[in-house]
Amino acid sequence: MCTSFVVYGTRTLIGMNFDISMRPIKLVYQKDSQLIVLQEEHGQFLPAFGINKSGTFMNLHMVKENEAGKYRRGKNCVHIMKLFEDVLGEKLALADVSAFVGDHVLVNVPGHSVQSLIAGRNQQAWVVEPGKGALDVANVDPNFLVMTNFSLFERNENECITGEVPGADRYQAVSERLTSLQEQLELETCFSILQDAVQQGGDFPTQLSLIVVPDEGLVYFALHANFEKIYCFSFHNQHIRTEKGFQSPMQSTLTKKGVAISELASW
Template identity: 50%
Template sequence: MCTSFAVHRDRTFIGMNFDISDRPIKLALRGEDQLLVLQGENGNDYPAFGMNGRGTFMNLQMVDPKKEGLYRRGKNCVHMMRLFEDVLSGRLEPTALQSYLDGKTITNVPGYSVHSLIAGKGRHSVVVEPGRGSVEPDEAGRDFVVLTNFSLSNRKDRTFTDVQGAGSDRYTKAYESLSAHKESFTTERGFALLQETVQREGEYPTQLSLVFIPEEGTVYFALRADFTKIYSFSFETNQIRTAKGFASPKQLALTKKGVSVSELQSWMA
């Protein structure tokens, strides 16, 4: 189901808990500088979220469908996977995103209903919701944004505790944590927030948790709710390394073929 956030201070911190049923998951490179997290379904790999070396992040989180956001073709219609590809490839920069959205109708792909947090350095964040529009954190005068699995466009005039729908409990926890710590936010604080909102039981346990710092070109991540062991990925070297909590250091060069979460978990032994 997923929880994600972006915090804009002197640096940008983007975080996400990737919550999904047990299935093959892998990290892979695409294009010149894209890191994608892919989920396996019916023998195929589909993007769940990703980020690039320019410092842009975009995810695809479940949300209740809305008729106006269902897939359809049209002159100005753009489906979410096309938007995902354009954003992460760099064809569409975050600075140009709002003007682009004003002239387009964003739809879902057939059979899915998602909304997306798109965030990058330079205080650029927007939530895109097919059939509902877009929400920018600056509209509420904040330095951060949180996204779970209910529509944010439905809570524009509500307090953060007056929300309902899938993930509202996780939303409230994350919002409270960010409100309390945004002035002195750190990577460690990001992982503490993710640990507060992690899902260990139910249909959608947390499979991967990450904190991305665009200005550093570095992604830190934990696997399957084990926050005692932290990995890192550098866009400068395209290397995944052990960063914290491992008995011995390990590393590998990430490729287009990718590496599975199961293989990375074997580093813990």
């Protein structure tokens, strides 16, 4: 259960709350170009979302299963994690996402059902859902897009989203904030919007909140809904540093070995 958005103004801003049950989570820097957030599941660390050095972001939001998107093998089948690897590895350009999805049968990995926000520079963004296709963000709203845990393909067909739909409350809260804003968004405003969508209890508390600034090669983030302390990762030097709210400055180089967010929380 997560909340994410992309906003296009004088600069692109991508925001996300990573909401998941309590478990080990770590950040890694791999292939000399990708910041990947991994979460432990059944003894393995698996990707949850990532950003590359070119400013392209892709995540994996839990969504209701649909029959056409179920995992299966076939000559033309491509599973969502293959798309994740190709997008962040720049084997597939953002401009070619829609054509690629249209030419292949995109399916989920076994035991999961997700939809993905794929966004980057130059107002290029797509929502991709196995079994349903690719949705151009510009066809939904040229200024911003919000995604939670119901299919945006269903949202496109039916304007009425009730409270019974998974993530409807968070979707409405973030959409209303973004609609009401007339000025250029700043980081503090973006974090306050994510704070409005935080989940404190239940099965999926917010573990990590981040704002990606693709044009600057920077990723700002907060841990465990504590927005008083902000960290920053820079693609320019692969450093994670304290940005604000800390008693003393700290920084560390992120490697492929990675760092647990529990360790960062102790800074």
